[in-house]
Amino acid sequence: MDILKQFLGRLHPLLVHIPIGFIILGLLLQWYDRKKKSYTKIIAIVFFWAGICSILTCITGYLQYLGEGYSFNTVKWHLWFGIATSLFCFMMYFKLAETSFTSFISRLPVVFLSVLLFLMISITGHLGGDITHGKGYLLEPFPNRIKSLFGYKSFEEKPIILTEENWESSLLYEDVVHPLINNRCVSCHSPKKSKGGLQLHTLEHIRMGGENGEILVPNQPDESSLYSRLVLPKDHEDHMPPKEKPQLTKDEIAVIKTWISAGSPTEVTLGELQLPKELFLSFFPKIEDRFYPDVEVAAVPTDSIAPIKDFGIHVQPISSSSNFLSVSCINKPDFTDNDFELLKPIKEQIAVLDLGGTQITDGIFEKLTTLPHLTSLKLDNTAISGQGIAQLGILEHLKVMNFTHTQFEASHVSAFGDFKQLEKVYLYQTKASKEVLDGSLENQDILDFGNYGLPKIASDSIIY
Amino acid sequence: MEPIERLLQEKLIREAQVKTRRHFIKDCATGLGGLALGSIFLGCDPLQPSSKPKQASFSERDLNPLATLPPPYAPKVKSVIYLHMAGSPSQLEMFDYKPVLHKLNNQDCPESLLQGKKFAFIKGTPKLLGPQAEFSQEGESGNWVSNYLPHFKKVIDEVAFLKAVHTDQFNHGPAQLFMHTGSPRLGRPSIGAWATYGLGSENQNLPGFVVLTSGGKTPDAGKSVWGSGFLPSVYQGVQCRSEGDPVLYIEDPKGISRDLKKSTIDAINKINKEEYTKYADPEILARINQYEMAYRMQIAVPKVMSIENEPENIKEMYGVESGKESFANNCLLARKLVEDGVRFVQLFDWGWDSHGTDHSTAVDLGLRNKCREIDRPIAALILDLKQRGLLDETLIVWGGEFGRTPMQENRGNKEMGFKGRDHHGDAFTMWMAGGGIKKGACYGKTDDIGFLGVEGRVSVHDVHATILHLLGFDHEEFTFEFQGRNFRLTDVEGVIIKDILA
Numbered sequence: 001m002d003i004l005k006q007f008l009g010r011l012h013p014l015l016v017h018i019p020i021g022f023i024i025l026g027l028l029l030q031w032y033d034r035k036k037k038s039y040t041k042i043i044a045i046v047f048f049w050a051g052i053c054s055i056l057t058c059i060t061g062y063l064q065y066l067g068e069g070y071s072f073n074t075v076k077w078h079l080w081f082g083i084a085t086s087l088f089c090f091m092m093y094f095k096l097a098e099t100s101f102t103s104f105i106s107r108l109p110v111v112f113l114s115v116l117l118f119l120m121i122s123i124t125g126h127l128g129g130d131i132t133h134g135k136g137y138l139l140e141p142f143p144n145r146i147k148s149l150f151g152y153k154s155f156e157e158k159p160i161i162l163t164e165e166n167w168e169s170s171l172l173y174e175d176v177v178h179p180l181i182n183n184r185c186v187s188c189h190s191p192k193k194s195k196g197g198l199q200l201h202t203l204e205h206i207r208m209g210g211e212n213g214e215i216l217v218p219n220q221p222d223e224s225s226l227y228s229r230l231v232l233p234k235d236h237e238d239h240m241p242p243k244e245k246p247q248l249t250k251d252e253i254a255v256i257k258t259w260i261s262a263g264s265p266t267e268v269t270l271g272e273l274q275l276p277k278e279l280f281l282s283f284f285p286k287i288e289d290r291f292y293p294d295v296e297v298a299a300v301p302t303d304s305i306a307p308i309k310d311f312g313i314h315v316q317p318i319s320s321s322s323n324f325l326s327v328s329c330i331n332k333p334d335f336t337d338n339d340f341e342l343l344k345p346i347k348e349q350i351a352v353l354d355l356g357g358t359q360i361t362d363g364i365f366e367k368l369t370t371l372p373h374l375t376s377l378k379l380d381n382t383a384i385s386g387q388g389i390a391q392l393g394i395l396e397h398l399k400v401m402n403f404t405h406t407q408f409e410a411s412h413v414s415a416f417g418d419f420k421q422l423e424k425v426y427l428y429q430t431k432a433s434k435e436v437l438d439g440s441l442e443n444q445d446i447l448d449f450g451n452y453g454l455p456k457i458a459s460d461s462i463i464y
Numbered sequence: 465m466e467p468i469e470r471l472l473q474e475k476l477i478r479e480a481q482v483k484t485r486r487h488f489i490k491d492c493a494t495g496l497g498g499l500a501l502g503s504i505f506l507g508c509d510p511l512q513p514s515s516k517p518k519q520a521s522f523s524e525r526d527l528n529p530l531a532t533l534p535p536p537y538a539p540k541v542k543s544v545i546y547l548h549m550a551g552s553p554s555q556l557e558m559f560d561y562k563p564v565l566h567k568l569n570n571q572d573c574p575e576s577l578l579q580g581k582k583f584a585f586i587k588g589t590p591k592l593l594g595p596q597a598e599f600s601q602e603g604e605s606g607n608w609v610s611n612y613l614p615h616f617k618k619v620i621d622e623v624a625f626l627k628a629v630h631t632d633q634f635n636h637g638p639a640q641l642f643m644h645t646g647s648p649r650l651g652r653p654s655i656g657a658w659a660t661y662g663l664g665s666e667n668q669n670l671p672g673f674v675v676l677t678s679g680g681k682t683p684d685a686g687k688s689v690w691g692s693g694f695l696p697s698v699y700q701g702v703q704c705r706s707e708g709d710p711v712l713y714i715e716d717p718k719g720i721s722r723d724l725k726k727s728t729i730d731a732i733n734k735i736n737k738e739e740y741t742k743y744a745d746p747e748i749l750a751r752i753n754q755y756e757m758a759y760r761m762q763i764a765v766p767k768v769m770s771i772e773n774e775p776e777n778i779k780e781m782y783g784v785e786s787g788k789e790s791f792a793n794n795c796l797l798a799r800k801l802v803e804d805g806v807r808f809v810q811l812f813d814w815g816w817d818s819h820g821t822d823h824s825t826a827v828d829l830g831l832r833n834k835c836r837e838i839d840r841p842i843a844a845l846i847l848d849l850k851q852r853g854l855l856d857e858t859l860i861v862w863g864g865e866f867g868r869t870p871m872q873e874n875r876g877n878k879e880m881g882f883k884g885r886d887h888h889g890d891a892f893t894m895w896m897a898g899g900g901i902k903k904g905a906c907y908g909k910t911d912d913i914g915f916l917g918v919e920g921r922v923s924v925h926d927v928h929a930t931i932l933h934l935l936g937f938d939h940e941e942f943t944f945e946f947q948g949r950n951f952r953l954t955d956v957e958g959v960i961i962k963d964i965l966a
Contacts, residue, residue: 292538314666317534319936330805331668380852402853426853450851454615454781454843459836464829 002067009064015057016128022050023089023121027114044096047089054086070131078127085120092117135193158182162283168271173203176270176283177259181206184241184248203266221260230256251282292324293373293397297348299323304345311342324351324373329358337363347371354378356402362387373397380404380426386412393418404450405429410436413447422446471948525664526746528753529698530672532664535936540900541859542666543802544659544931545809547842548643549834550683551636551817552864554885555893556914557827558835560627561599561608564912565870569594573871577915584634584887585819585875592913593872593883596828605904612835615843621904622846622855623862623897624964628908628917631866631889631924636817639865639889640685642924644810645693646953653693653944654701655928656808658953659935661692661699662942667805668757669764674806675701676794679814690810694946701810706797707789710769714762725762729755768804771796782844795841799848802858813838816864819873820884827868827883846897859898859934861927867892870913891917894927900934900966907963922961929958930965 026046033039061082065075092113095106129137139146158179162170170176181200187193189200189210198210206226209215217223229240230253241247248256259265262273270280300323305315312332318324327343327350329335335358343350350371355364356378365388368374375397385407392398399421408430416425427433428450524531556562573590597610603621633639638648645652653661656673665672675690683689690701704710716725733752740748771784771793783792791813798809815834817825824830842862849855868885891910897903908920929939932953939958943950 314532316532319538320534320536322534322538328666328805330666378853400853400856404852424853424856426851428851428853448851448853452781452847452851453777454618454840454847457614459614460783460840462836464832 005063006067008060009067012057012060012064013132015053015060016125019050019054019057019085019089020121020125022046022053023085023117026050026092027118030110030114040096044093047093047096051086051089051093054082054089058082058086074131078124078131081120081124081127085117085124088113088117088120156182160283161285162280163285167277167280167284169269171267171269172259172262172273172275173264173266173268176255176280178203180248180252180255184246184252188241188245216260216264218263219261221257224260227253227256227260249282251279254279291399292318292322292351292375295373297323297373300325300346300349308342308346311339313342315346318351323349324375325349326352326354328352328354329356330354333357334359337361337367340364340367344370348373350374351397352376355382356380358382360384365389365391368392369394371395376400378402380406382406385409385431386415390415390418393420396420399423400425402426403430408432413437416446424448426450467948470945474945474947527749528757529696529750530660530665530757532666533662535663536938536941537936539936540934541898542857543805543807543809544656544859544861544935545798545802545811545845546655547811547838547860547862548640548683548813549816549838549862549864550640550679550681550812550814552639552866552868552887552892553816553834554818554827554831554868555627555891556595556868556870556885557597557612557831558610559608559625559893559895560891560910560914561610562595562870562910562912562914565592565914566594568592568913581890582634583869585873586869586871586886587874587877590869590871590874590886592870593827593885596831596883603904605906607904607906612832613839615839619843619846619897622850623860623895624901624903624905624907626894626896626908626920626922626927626961626964627906628891628910628919628921629863629867629894629924629927630891630917630921634866634887634889636684636865636887638685639887640683640689643863643865644685644689645691646925646928646955650688651693652951653695653699653953654688654690654810655931655953656690656701656810657692657695657699658932658942659808661695661944662937663807663935665805665807667764669760670768670801670804670806671702671761672807673699673701673810674801674808675703675810675812676706676797677703677812677814678706678789678791678794679812680789681814683812683814689812694951695944701808704765704769704797705789706769706793707787710765711761714765716762726759729759764804768800769797771800778844778848781840781848783840791838792841792844795845796848799845799852799854802849802854803852818868818884819875819886820880820882821875822882825882825884827885829882849898855897856899859896859901859931861894861896861931863894863927864892870915888915891915891921896930896964902964902966905964907961920963922959923957925954925958926961928954930961933960933965 026043029039029043029046033043058079061075061079064070065072065079091108095108095110095113098106126138160176160179160183162175185200188195189198191199191201194210196210196212198212198215199205199208206216207214212225215224215226221227225238229238230248232239234243234247258275258279262268265273308315308327312329313335314328314330314332316326318326325346327346335355337360347370351373353368353371353374353376357380360379360382362384364379364384368377369391372395374395376399377392378401380402381404383406384403386403386409389412392401393415398419400423402425404426405428408427410432413427413432416422424446426448428448430449432449433451434449525533556565570591570593573592575589578589595610597612599608599610600617601607602609602617605621607620607625609616609620631639631642633642633648641650641652642648644654644656646655656675660672663672673690677683687701687703690703692698692700702711705712709715716722733755736748736752736755739745740752771779772786774784774796778796779786782796784790784796785792791811794811794813798811801809813834815824816831818827818831819825820827822830824833846855846860849858849860866887866889869888871886873880873884873886891914908922909918910916911918932939932942939952939954939960943952945951
């Protein structure tokens with residue numbers, strides 16, 4: 001008997017489509033026949049059968065509710081609307097067949113019944129869809145903004161912002177743990193969707209636990225599944241959040257652990273608990289380490305790059321999202337100072353310039369001053385001596401310079417003192433060396449004279 | 465294009481690639497008749513009313529498959545030098561210091577550790593083998609390194625260690641494939657092929673992906689570890705020999721002068737250009753480019769592959785052995801290649817499979833010799849790149865395909881004459897150095913005997929994700945469509961190891 005019940009129940013998703021078809025057909029015919037009213041009898045038959053099928057559908061639906069273990073709350077509205085729909089089908093039939101079954105029906109306008117029936121079938125269908133595919137299935141493809149208009153967005157991301165000034169006075173639960181659980185867990189554990197009977201949107205609910213019992217044992221993170229499930233292997237069945245959902249970072253897991261270890265307090269600040277700052281560094285606003293200038297430049301039109309490329313110079317954006325260019329003469333060893341004119345159309349955009357191994361002379365420095373965003377400059381393996389290098393001091397973004405294997409003179413090294421952002425100068429195989437300059441420099445640490453060696457040691461020649 | 469159209473186009477291209485002249489002639493028997501019939505009915509091709517080639521715009525990539533492309537994100541490095549110790553070095557004698565293992569030396573391995581584990585050779589209950597090297601903390605970072613690597617101590621603050629890498633393969637071939645292609649089975653492109661495909665190569669005269677081998681043998685997994693898989697074959701690694709001609713047949717045959725060669729290529733290209741004006745097929749332009757590149761390579765490759773002109777102090781620093789195939793020579797070549805804009809340089813050194821079956825594979829004898837062979841060259845490579853300002857734009861990756869057991873190998877359940885260790889994939893050490901890497905970092909920890917990772921475990925996919933990140937890619941977005949689906953180097957896994965990034 002149970003088998004039959006379950007089997008008939010499972011016919012429900014199939015049967016539902018029959019009354020839907022009949023009702024829509026009836027409504028369409030009504031609209032088509034709105035003037036002449038010559039098909040009324042036929043339309044009545046359509047609604048009669050719509051009603052019969054609706055009742056069958058309701059019965060199988062009820063069996064499915066019993067057999068598949070849905071809670072009444074989930075199916076409630078779908079069930080009532082379904083029953084109502086079948087009743088309205090019969091009302092429509094009685095009205096059209098003019099059986100004068102009851103007098104109040106004959107007083108109702110047909111259009112009113114038609115509109116109502118259309119609404120009923122739509123609502124019932126939608127509610128049924130929500131049960132099979134999950135709530136919010138229909139609107140899922142839309143962005144959050146639109147979903148929230150329909151009241152579907154199940155949670156709102158709460159940013160965690162700690163700063164140098166306020167981090168010690170921030171509350172551990174209110175300012176860190178609560179938004180963190182909100183952002184990572186609440187989309188599945190809230191009044192709207194409480195998987196495992198667990199809700200995590202308030203502290204009370206966290207303390208209440210879910211169907212597997214309590215999830216928070218004060219001071220014992222390893223006993224609290226609020227923490228212990230986070231650190232299970234990702235493939236473990238009980239790992240949270242589920243494998244395919246965004247995961248907590250290591251720092252976030254550490255914060256949860258800290259909070260539970262401290263006895264899951266509410267009104268305590270990070271400073272009062274004397275927690276280390278390192279634990280929370282990932283919640284501080286990122287100080288972006290930008291190598292390239294923090295300014296916007298316009299994109300270079302392709303046709304002004306073409307002649308430069310055709311000349312044999314390699315030109316390429318730093319990345320596909322950047323307008324800054326990296327320019328290299330790696331394939332153009334016969335590049336001379338005069339060829340620099342060619343680069344004029346892209347002077348604003350050049351951030352990286354590699355003229356290594358070319359025919360340039362010290363005359364190039366004056367020209368280089370016209371590249372306002374130059375960040376990295378390579379002049380290695382050329383004949384330059386550094387005469388005029390001081391002019392580059394006006395380039396406020398210049399960070400790295402490479403003079404490896406050139407005639408760079410020791411006397412020009414002092415010019416680097418006036419450079420604003422300079423981070424590194426490579427002077428290996430030049431006339432400038434540590435010995436020559438002998439500690440007469442202020443900013444030694446940005447200069448790399450190279451000439452490293454690995455002394456011979458006894459073990460070099462021991463064969464085991 | 466619709467997915468099905470793309471799939472059909474892929475099928476057409478693949479078919480064209482495997483079609484031989486014989487196939488063509490066979491097809492002609494029926495095909496020509498059809499063509500003739502078609503011309504009787506229609507007179508001409510209705511789809512192409514004009515016999516003039518269509519004015520099409522080709523991307524640089526159509527004409528030159530190695531043309532550079534910008535990475536999606538600002539890259540930290542331009543080039544990668546990947547040092548692979550084929551056979552897998554023993555982390556327990558080099559970087560992963562385990563004093564407790566020393567105390568447990570020669571004791572039976574607890575059964576609990578062996579349950580459910582597969583080993584290549586270990587049978588029954590093996591004995592634990594204490595570290596055979598002496599360890600010390602070096603540099604400002606205080607990271608551990610053994611006395612097998614005395615020169616490495618000098619550069620230890622430049623590198624970031626991954627102490628708990630794991631792989632799921634325990635035999636050389638599959639593990640090497642996994643380490644280089646992200647899959648233990650054949651058919652996937654190697655990291656170098658992905659990098660060259662994604663970024664191209666700046667130097668027009670050199671290949672973008674060069675492979676150098678040493679140690680007497682090539683890796684067990686064969687050339688697939690630098691193969692291009694389903695990517696166009698132009699992105700596969702070019703294996704250069706460090707002995708004799710760097711590339712076979714790169715020299716002109718005897719009696720053919722450079723000028724004659726040039727005029728031959730010019731003549732071929734002239735014909736090809738005429739073909740191009742007729743049919744406007746970009747493949748023809750690509751072919752013209754390739755002839756010209758090959759011609760230029762004949763000069764550029766022997767030049768870059770020659771270490772004779774390097775100054776004596778550099779040769780000494782690396783410990784090169786002129787005219788021989790050696791890891792030291794290859795390290796120096798790697799620097800020269802990167803200096804000349806080669807995108808990816810892959811070094812394989814064979815001979816690290818320290819099972820303890822004989823003198824050369826004993827962890828206290830042969831392994832020490834192997835360590836000596838790489839110690840000076842690696843330290844020299846890092847210092848040399850550094851002094852030339854290249855270390856900041858190059859990534860160096862060091863590792864094997866897996867690690868080695870804390871237990872002494874007992875092949876055939878017998879005690880062996882030499883001290884050796886079996887293959888072990890659950891925890892081993894790798895390191896990275898160069899641009900974007902946090903200098904002196906040490907991430908991950910193994911248990912007291914170095915058997916399992918207990919903190920900061922990272923997978924091979926994680927290593928790949930990190931390498932791609934440094935080159936300017938998001939490993940989840942960097943895909944290639946093949947057989948109807950998008951493929952990634954990291955498949956569906958991989959997390960960037962932020963802890964070793966600067």
